[in-house]
Every structure is written in C-alpha cells, then in structure tokens.
Amino acid sequence: MPSIHFITQGCSANQADSEIMWGILKEKGFSFSDNEDNADIVVINSCTVKGPTLSFFRKKMKELEGKDKKIIVAGCIPQSNRNFEHLNGHSLVGTFQVDRIGEAVKQTLEGNKIVLLEKENKPRLNLPKTRLNPLIEIVPILQGCLSSCTFCKTKHARGNAFSHSPEAIVRHISWAAREGAKEIWLTSQDNSVYGLDFGIVGKEKMNLAKLLEQICAIPRDFMIRVGMANPKYILPMLDELITSFKHKKVYKFLHVPLQSGSNKVLEDMKRGYTTEDYALIIKRFKEEIPEITISTDIICGFPTETREDFEKTVALIKATRPDVINISKFWPMQGTPAARMKQIEGSERKRRTAEMVKLHTKMALENNKNWIGWKGKVLMTEKGKHGTLKGRNFAYKQIIADGEESLLGKQAGCRIVGCGRFDLRGDLSAAFLN
16 A cells, blocks of 8 residues: 655644544545655645745755655645745645545546635544544634735635534543543634633524533543634633643643734734733733733844834833744735835844844743642653653643653643743652652
C-alpha cells in the first residue's frame, strides 16, 4: 500500500483537520512515512495566517517539486486563493472538504489532479481520526467566524461561523475520553461566537459558557483548554463565562487577543471592541480567578499604527501583564483591505516587533518566578527531551520535570523549583502534596 507523509502548518484547527485526514486514510489501509523522501505522496495542510508560513510553504513546494513528488495541497491556501503560486498542477483539498481526502489520494496516485474546493458547511466531528498525541483530543467546535478583520486572510478560507451541535461535541468528547484522552482542546477561529448561528435552542440561546457546562457534565476524567475568544463576543456572556471557567475540569487559561492598545487602530482593523473592553475582561477574570493564565495576541506595525499607537499597546500590556503574548510583525496578506493600505517601512515594523518581544520576555520571566515554590497536581501529557516529561497544572502552565513514562496521562504531585521564560521546572513527588 502506498505511503503518505503529512506536513501541517498553522493552528490547532489545522492540526485537527490533519488528524481527521490521517484517520480517514488509515481506515482505508494507507501507511504513513515520517520522511517525505520515502513517501509516495505528500499532503501539505497549509496556513495563511502569517507571512513566514507562506514563505515556508513556497520553499517546501519548490523542494518537493524538485524531487518530482506527488503532492496534495490542503487547507487555507488553496481555499482562499486557488491561483496562489505553486498550486498549479497539484491536487487541492479545501478546508470544507477534508472528509474527501481518500478520494484525493486515490486520484493523485493514479496521476490525476483533483480539485475539491466547494464550500459546504457539514459536520466534521465523529469522523475517523488519529490523534498525534493519544492523550490530547483537539475538538473544532465550529468552523469560521463572525468578524471581518481587515488584516485576516483566514476568513477567506474558513468562511462565516458554522457551529457544530452541542450533542455532537459532547458525544465526540465522550468517545475521546473513553479512548484515553486526558486533555481536551476546544478550538476554532473564534470560540466566543460558538452557538450564535443557532438562534434559540429551547428557551435560551446557546453559547460557549453553556457548551462548557455540558462538557463538564460528562462523567469522565479529563481537563479542558478553551482556545481563542474575541473580546467583542465575550462581553455579553462575561459573568456566565467566568462561572464556567471556575469548574474544576476547565484549565484556568484565557486566550483573549488584544492586537493593538490603540482604539483608532482597533477600529481600522475592524475588531469590534475597544481597549477598555479588553482591560475589563482581564480585570474581571483576574478578580474572580487570581491565578489564571492570560494569553493575548499583538500585531506590530499595522499600516495605520503610529509610534504613539504602539506606545499605547506597550502601556496596556504593562498594565494587564499577560503571561503569553503571540507577537506578529504585520504582514500584508494578498486580498485583504489592510494590504491595500499604505504600509509602514519594514525596518520600523521589525523594530516595534523586537521591542514587544523584549518586553514579553522580561514580563514572562517575572510572572513565572511567582510560581516557584508552588505545590500541586500536574497532568503529564508528553515526553520531553533527555528523559523529561511535560505537563500542565490547573492554570495551564507548562511544567518540565524528570519522570518515568508511566506517569503519562496521570496527575502527578509536583513542586515548582525553577522557571524559564516559557515554562516552569518541576520536581515530581506525591510527598510534596502532604
């Protein structure tokens, strides 16, 4: 049977799509190769979020074409721009057609080029799936979003919000938990809009907070990580969402993108919220859950961002002190309104990005030092380097410690004895909990 090699770029939603495609192909009897050179066909599940991901895609496609490999390009690049360079002459599978990967592989192996880019909203949960990490189940709770951000190309690929039913999500997570998953990632382009496309369900509207309640009621042992949620849609359910986050099964981890500390820039981005909205959400969550881990996103050098605007971003970051900042240098994405704006000089974008990275590096280390001496349970989910294990505590802080593989999938007693900028260093022993 021919072998297949997967290359997955981008977010956890893309990773979940790759796991579905992998599962479908495995069920059809295909084998898989860790080495692209030994594979009969290469599937690239592509991403359009950042310039560097596009650069990697171009470079990798040139390499594969030079090796005369049979290639299927899946994901956001073909879905958002069929005429993108390097797509011509290859089979294409869009973000709406991942369930047809078997058909694409069969046709491509036979020397045909197939294009599957139809936009069809259809359920993708409970399809065959192979988890790359057997302890972590990635669950796309919806496809697309309700925003129209001027810098974003992903909307072109994923479309408007299409939420999966709460019944399907609960059924899927119940299955994953029975199969041994201990960590559930709820992912999408914007988790905060979950259920808003349903209208009224019963006597009340469905939303992310209500979905969390239903998931937490599943009588299985697992932890839930809630992915990115837009401030605009968090605000109407703020109290309800805080309550749902207090459940013992939910990691105290909140990913709320700021993007800019300037209201003028946020308006130009068409984000739909203000800096005051963002600050209120962070303030309320920290008041109710003091040890919560805050993650945010920042874009440096958006076309209309002045130096004063950037300084406002720096000031707000210093005031709210997020633990994780996903920092992006602005990159004009073809076909977006922001790409048509007058651009800031590249050297200035690079300078602002470097400043933000420096601030985050300093702040992340300071925040992590506050955890030294903490004692508690850590869910161990993967092997690290040099005989170490990696895990997460209740606040989703990554902890690295020496430990036996037998601890994987289990809650281990831990004491934090050190830290770096991006993780904590732990000593594992149940005795530390006494």
